[in-house]
Amino acid sequence: MKKNGSKHGAAQSPGMGRRDFLRRSAISAAAVAAPMIVPASALGRDGKVAPSNRITLGCIGVGSQGTGNMQGFIQVPGVQVVAVCDVDRTRRENAREIVNKTYEDKGCADYNDFRELLDRGDLDTVALALPDHWHSIPSIMAARKGIDVYGEKPLALTLNEGKAIVDAVNRYDIVWQTGSWQRSQSHFLHAAELVRNGMIGEIHTVKVGLPTGRPIALQTEQPIPAELDYDMWLGPAPEAPYTKERVHWNWRWILDYSGGQLTDWVGHHGDIANWGMGTEDTGPISVEGRGIWPNDGLWNASTSYFFECIYAPGASPVAPNGFRMLVSNLFPMGTRFEGTKGMIHCDRGNRLTCDPENLKTHQFGPNDIRLKKADNHAKDFFDCVRSREKTLAPVGPAHRAISIGQLGNIAMQLERKIVWDPKTQTFPNDPEATRKMQRAMRAPWHI
Amino acid sequence: MNRTIPTVSALFSGAATIEEMIGKIATYKLGDDLGPMNNIESAVRGSAGNNEARIAIAAALAGVLSSDATREAKVFASRQLAVCGGPEIAAAIAPLLTSIDSSNFTRYAVEQIPGSEIDGVLIDALGKADLQSQIGIVSSLGARKSAAAVPAISKLLTSNDAALANAAAAALGHIGGADAVKALSGRVAKTARDTAANALLEAGESAKAAGDAALAERAFKEASSGGSKAVRAAAKRALAG
Numbered sequence: 001m002k003k004n005g006s007k008h009g010a011a012q013s014p015g016m017g018r019r020d021f022l023r024r025s026a027i028s029a030a031a032v033a034a035p036m037i038v039p040a041s042a043l044g045r046d047g048k049v050a051p052s053n054r055i056t057l058g059c060i061g062v063g064s065q066g067t068g069n070m071q072g073f074i075q076v077p078g079v080q081v082v083a084v085c086d087v088d089r090t091r092r093e094n095a096r097e098i099v100n101k102t103y104e105d106k107g108c109a110d111y112n113d114f115r116e117l118l119d120r121g122d123l124d125t126v127a128l129a130l131p132d133h134w135h136s137i138p139s140i141m142a143a144r145k146g147i148d149v150y151g152e153k154p155l156a157l158t159l160n161e162g163k164a165i166v167d168a169v170n171r172y173d174i175v176w177q178t179g180s181w182q183r184s185q186s187h188f189l190h191a192a193e194l195v196r197n198g199m200i201g202e203i204h205t206v207k208v209g210l211p212t213g214r215p216i217a218l219q220t221e222q223p224i225p226a227e228l229d230y231d232m233w234l235g236p237a238p239e240a241p242y243t244k245e246r247v248h249w250n251w252r253w254i255l256d257y258s259g260g261q262l263t264d265w266v267g268h269h270g271d272i273a274n275w276g277m278g279t280e281d282t283g284p285i286s287v288e289g290r291g292i293w294p295n296d297g298l299w300n301a302s303t304s305y306f307f308e309c310i311y312a313p314g315a316s317p318v319a320p321n322g323f324r325m326l327v328s329n330l331f332p333m334g335t336r337f338e339g340t341k342g343m344i345h346c347d348r349g350n351r352l353t354c355d356p357e358n359l360k361t362h363q364f365g366p367n368d369i370r371l372k373k374a375d376n377h378a379k380d381f382f383d384c385v386r387s388r389e390k391t392l393a394p395v396g397p398a399h400r401a402i403s404i405g406q407l408g409n410i411a412m413q414l415e416r417k418i419v420w421d422p423k424t425q426t427f428p429n430d431p432e433a434t435r436k437m438q439r440a441m442r443a444p445w446h447i
Numbered sequence: 448m449n450r451t452i453p454t455v456s457a458l459f460s461g462a463a464t465i466e467e468m469i470g471k472i473a474t475y476k477l478g479d480d481l482g483p484m485n486n487i488e489s490a491v492r493g494s495a496g497n498n499e500a501r502i503a504i505a506a507a508l509a510g511v512l513s514s515d516a517t518r519e520a521k522v523f524a525s526r527q528l529a530v531c532g533g534p535e536i537a538a539a540i541a542p543l544l545t546s547i548d549s550s551n552f553t554r555y556a557v558e559q560i561p562g563s564e565i566d567g568v569l570i571d572a573l574g575k576a577d578l579q580s581q582i583g584i585v586s587s588l589g590a591r592k593s594a595a596a597v598p599a600i601s602k603l604l605t606s607n608d609a610a611l612a613n614a615a616a617a618a619l620g621h622i623g624g625a626d627a628v629k630a631l632s633g634r635v636a637k638t639a640r641d642t643a644a645n646a647l648l649e650a651g652e653s654a655k656a657a658g659d660a661a662l663a664e665r666a667f668k669e670a671s672s673g674g675s676k677a678v679r680a681a682a683k684r685a686l687a688g
Contacts (some may be wrong), residue, residue, distance in 0.1 A: 143644055144677060144678070145677055171649075171685075172681050173681070173684060218479070238526075239518065241477040243477065287645050333596035346591075414495075432560055434559075435529065440586075440587055440590070441584070441585065442555075444583070446586035446617060446618075
């Protein structure tokens with residue numbers, strides 16, 4: 001699907017917006033018979049989508065997660081990966097070859113600098129799979145260009161960056177899908193719907209079990225590999241000597257680039273907690289806890305953590321008296337809802353435990369609350385790009401899910417209770433906590 | 448939690464003075480023992496609620512930024528200052544803002560410190576700084592929502608350097624208010640037009656949230672008059688909403 005006004009946009013009529021075009025194309029592909037002189041395959045018949053109707057995709061960040069995502073996107077009918085970007089030459093060339101081999105051509109472009117990719121002018125969508133400290137800038141730049149985004153969780157490194165992403169997505173009305181793919185699995189949906197419909201009564205406690213973090217010994221400076229643009233990798237983060245234990249994958253354990261296992265996984269199980277509780281557009285009113293922070297090696301994100309979030313009465317429709325959310329690596333993995341009439345615990349691997357047990361097979365009636373269902377997370381994104389409907393994992397809930405982890409980290413760093421206003425997203429009368437809502441970006445980067 | 452600490456030196460384990468502990472981090476390189484850093488970090492945490500201790504530690508850490516310490520030590524000091532620094536370090540860090548060799552870690556130290564003293568040194572440095580530092584300073588002033596910086600930042604909207612003009616426009620959007628909207632509505636470098644339009648939308652949203660419907664409408668209308676198709680569509684939605 002080429003963009004209106006671009007040099008590839010000949011199929012669009014003047015004045016017709018890209019979104020109108022996408023929507024109308026989706027309708028016409030199903031409803032209009034094609035002239036016989038045009039090959040059926042070029043018009044979306046025999047299971048294929050005409051090139052002019054394809055959704056163009058650029059993949060920014062093609063390490064292990066990004067490449068895995070990209071290979072999933074390639075399989076979605078009607079999606080064409082036209083460009084890849086990574087600051088590691090080896091990775092981007094590998095991704096480009098995968099794309100070209102799949103399409104049996106050499107049409108995939110590759111970039112070191114994501115700004116050049118965003119400036120192509122022919123992109124409908126981008127997929128971002130970057131270290132957390134690189135989430136906000138390209139997300140906001142893409143939104144300003146009207147490019148729809150599939151963005152990996154956690155949404156952002158800091159509270160303010162997350163809010164800025166939400167604002168940009170809403171301002172430009174782009175489609176956003178977060179990589180919180182657990183929502184696309186039926187047992188998580190079933191668990192959330194059971195809770196929402198009051199099947200275990202009023203909820204008083206939610207336990208979110210996440211993985212334990214990792215420490216590492218002291219590391220010394222190493223030569224920067226020739227294939228890596230390390231300055232670009234650092235981007236807005238503070239300058240730091242190179243060591244391989246800082247970059248690919250390992251950034252997860254360093255607070256300059258991430259919030260540790262906590263913020264990585266709270267975008268999954270914390271998100272499911274919010275989904276079930278109906279707290280996707282709010283947050284706790286106070287947070288308090290303790291963490292263990294490694295201080296004898298390179299990695300410094302908490303390895304063990306336990307914190308309590310208090311939600312006000314009425315924040316959740318199924319907790320009229322308020323509830324507490326406990327987040328820790330000490331709990332069994334997954335999300336556990338505890339109510340006045342029972343308990344529900346869901347986790348990966350199709351694990352769903354219910355008390356009473358017959359809730360596992362409960363059939364919902366026509367008057368019950370139902371949540372959006374989508375079996376294929378990637379496909380849901382591209383379906384929504386065409387329909388302009390809301391995705392299964394929109395940006396607002398992604399922000400509120402990661403906020404739980406960010407607030408937890410701040411409370412544990414300050415070693416005291418913090419009071420949060422979920423409406424204004426501020427720490428009232430707490431300048432110490434307020435300082436931790438954002439960090440100065442290394443020039444020339446800013447949002 | 449009671450955070451009152453009787454003396455400054457009591458915050459440091461096994462050291463009589465702040466200077467001794469600060470001296471131990473001056474040669475820090477990646478891979479060195481983190482003991483001295485941990486000691487300082489602990490003292491910084493412990494100084495919350497003890498203004499005398501906080502000021503003493505912050506002054507010593509600010510001294511590291513302008514010393515011959517390693518860059519790793521300076522970056523470490525800037526992280527600690529981001530936690531414990533106050534307006535009293537403004538004069539000490541001011542000269543470090545003008546060169547890109549030191550402005551990044553200096554801004555990291557002070558960007559989140561509230562108060563007009565920090566605003567003042569940032570604004571003052573704008574006129575003396577190299578280009579990259581200017582971009583960073585403008586961004587920090589935007590992040591601080593410094594209304595006092597609007598006149599100085601507005602002058603940079605017409606910069607021949609696209610990155611600086613864009614940073615200025617973005618900062619004015621973050622700051623918002625009538626003066627920022629007025630500046631963004633006037634002469635903006637062509638290369639920063641989309642950023643300026645986005646900034647107008649952001650400023651308009653802030654005005655709307657604050658109940659100033661007239662300013663919001665003015666900002667949205669101005670944004671709708673130029674910029675990319677995406678920006679104009681966003682402005683149209685904002686005006687309709």
